[in-house]
Amino acid sequence: MTSAKAYKDAALAARLSDRVYRPAEDSDPSFTAEVEKIGGTAAHLCFQCGTCTGSCPSAPRSSYRIRTFMRRANLGMKDVCLNDPDLWLCTTCYTCSDRCPRDLIPTDVIMAMRNMAAKQGIVPKNFLATVNFIYNTGHGVPNNDANRVARVKLGLEPEPETTCKYPEFLPAIRKILEAYGTKQLADKVLSEGQ
């Protein structure tokens, strides 16, 4: 069977294309509560109107459907949510959140699911690369030699007044990233791919 989402894992592809909902095996009732806690929005109030998907810039160009994720959140379909690659196609533009007639923030439901997925090591590598850039330099987008030359031409110092110029602030940043286990997660997942 070919997979619409091009999964390499045939079992996962079959699992995700199965549209039958079996509460006993599919549902983790604590999932809804956890999503609400991390996301800070009362997802269970969703009445599935679809305003979110209708407002979504990612929807017309992919199979990502924010309304589907809202429904899955309320059915407790944790594994399906956390393993769906579409989870990472939300640009976090928050248009759905401004238009939701139930005053929910669907974007933060996605953020909560991403946080839970990341905790299980399910997270695209570009996200973790940002963590390492920040750990090493304080910046998600670090300075470079060409930019240093350009800055000087503009009358600026080669290093901006950030951790670039004051690396003595880096140890605190590293300590924070380690205290939350973020650096460890990045190292673990990035090394697995090699």
Added chain:
Amino acid sequence: MSHDIHKYAFFLGCIAPNRYPGIEAAAIRTGKKLDIELVPLKGASCCPAPGAFGSIDLNVWYAMAARNLILAEQMNMDIALICNGCYKSIWEVNHKLKHNDELRDSVNEVLKEVDMEYKGTSNVYHLAELYYNDEVCGLNKLRDSVTTPLSGVKVACHYGCHLLKPAKDREFAGGAIGDSEHPMWFEELVDALGAEAVEYRNKMQCCGAGGGVRGYDIAHSLDITNEKLTNMTAAGADAIADTCPFCQLQFDRGQFEIGQKFGVEWHVPVLHYCEMLGLAQGMSPVELGLDLHQTSCKPFLDKLKGGQ
């Protein structure tokens, strides 16, 4: 009109200082004519990026943003910044920590290990909202600072997402800025420089870069950008104005990437509002680092000369 000097700790973020330093230079220099003084916020880091970083763990996002806020608190200053992504991190985390005791305590517990404590004594502003605010600057003062009006050019305003949305969590003074469906204040800011802001279809749409999507699925991300470029050029835009260096990067480098990936050619100059303000106050394209943009600003600059 007030002539008091308004001082802010200047939060730079990443992309402005490290990819488009002209935005930083312009913000500092143009501020002098507007009585807005931007003081270095020493030791600041990435805000950190709300999508790419917040997606991994919101708790560490809160703590990292709090560290930046504390640096401003230690200076007894409010923060001014130039990036919508930074606004989401710095403004929103400040707002959450001010109003959620439990969250503030949990963040402070970790920050104690690095001898820091978040107190909630600073406010956070985007420079664009300060330009619009009559109590700080206002359109008249902005207009008065213009020495070389940007006449004869049409500009498409890209508001971006994270300055305005989610609107229910934002607290802008007055009604003009807070509307996220069809605001007009950015057009007024652009008009104040002598340019003509044009209306275009679906103008509040995202640039496509956010949420880590630019890194995760570049084609998907660029397809959104391509739709915006289509709508902007249909309205006759000679340039795009933005208030967010990440949106700027998506439009500026994105046009080249769209050419490579989709075979669609665009040549629409992309300028941060601070860069446009710099031009209008007489700064040269070289002083603004416009030569660092991947999509050439020349068509826009040529049209300006022709119009003057």
